[in-house]
Amino acid sequence: MAARPFAVVPRCVAALAVVVVAAAVVVVVLAPVPPWPVTCADGGAAEAAILGVRHINEHHKHGFKFRLQEIVSSDYRQVPGGCDVVLSVKLVQTDCHVTNPKAHDRCDVFRQDERGAGATCTVELSVTSGVAAVTRHQCATRPDPSNEEMSWICPSCPGLLPLDDPTGAVAAQEAVIKFNRESKRRHYFTLLEMAHLTIEYIPSSGTMTLLKLALVETTCPREATHTFAPCTPLCPDRANHFFCSTSYYNLQEVLGELVCELYLPKNSTRLPAGEPEPSCGPLFHRSPEASACKAQLSDPDPSVHHICPFPLK
Structure with missing residues (x-):
């Protein structure tokens, strides 16, 4: 089964200031x-x-x-x-x-x-x-x-998968590659996190993994000759973020259409010429905060993102 083309689609939101950029990307700013x-x-x-x-x-x-x-x-x-x-x-x-x-x-x-x-x-x-x-x-x-x-409620409904499921990880990697290949953004993007992962059986094509993933803008320009993988994510307030949904056909090992929503950075101030982007440390899942959160959770389910205690010990 051939992969369908990349698409970024708008979501209708009431009482929002809406700016349309880059062909069909809807950006929302909230008071x-x-x-x-x-x-x-x-x-x-x-x-x-x-x-x-x-x-x-x-x-x-x-x-x-x-x-x-x-x-x-x-x-x-x-x-x-x-x-x-x-x-x-x-x-x-x-x-x-x-x-x-x-x-x-x-x-x-x-x-x-x-x-x-x-x-x-x-x-x-x-x-x-x-x-x-x-x-x-x-x-x-x-x-x-x-x-x-x-x-018991709905035997044919999707089943939740652990967020680190191996098939999901492969599909997420392919989704990021596809996004960067087909996107017209100035910089490469990298995976921020796997947000949601389910599996569903489709009689016509077998099992299908459904992914929701968050992407974050990096410092690497698109004209860079090296891969985007080692690129450093921009600080959260200075980065564009995309939230994407897609499907992965397990038997055919084919990624489906990628549908994404763009969130603009909170801080759009341009840096003076020659000044490097500030460094903001590792992404959450690689941070000491995430380790402390995991250590304080009791029997966490691997298929959901848990609310961390406050304050963290």
Whole structure:
């Protein structure tokens, strides 16, 4: 089966400033949302939960953003000058990758057959002199539903794969090569992370691996004679990001159409002539922060991106 051509398609988003560049790429820029007031008054759990979920998403550096699904419980303890608040909340995964500039509460949640994740979190806040701040959050993230549960609900629906699945890794590598070969961007892009991976059986063609992956712009110009693999990613605020979906036909070993969405850099300031790009350290999954996060998770499922504890020990 021949691979179909590269395509970048727009996604319709309400209440966004839209700039169209490079033939059919839609870029969105979002205005900041003002903070919600959190008080020690009875019935203030909703505002506290909103602040808590925003804090979780601001510190979540991989995978997808989450939305509030339910406030399970809330506990207020009066202290001098204010109160301490402890919330138990349930979150649901959205379809917005963390590189997407859209606010988490404007993102759509995964449908059940798309195989998303959920999280149960304890969030602690301190309200002092009318100012609220999150002091701690701890979450348990898991597929929702699990593969076992989904086999009863919908036996023909896709099954979740570990994010480091060997076939998925091969498909992701081919997707990055295809992207750089067919893209007209100024720089090469490299894989930021595998965001989501499922497998599905198609009677006409056998098993198919479905990928969602995030790409990040590197320092290497397209005219560079060497491969893009060793190129250094630009700092997160200075890099263009793409979020792409594609399929890989396992039997034929063929990559399908690549459909991508572009997110512009937050910082578009041009550097003075001759000044090199700043260095921002390793990507998240190669960082000490990621290692500390993994060490503090209890029995993490390999098919989802887990919410890291805050603060990290």
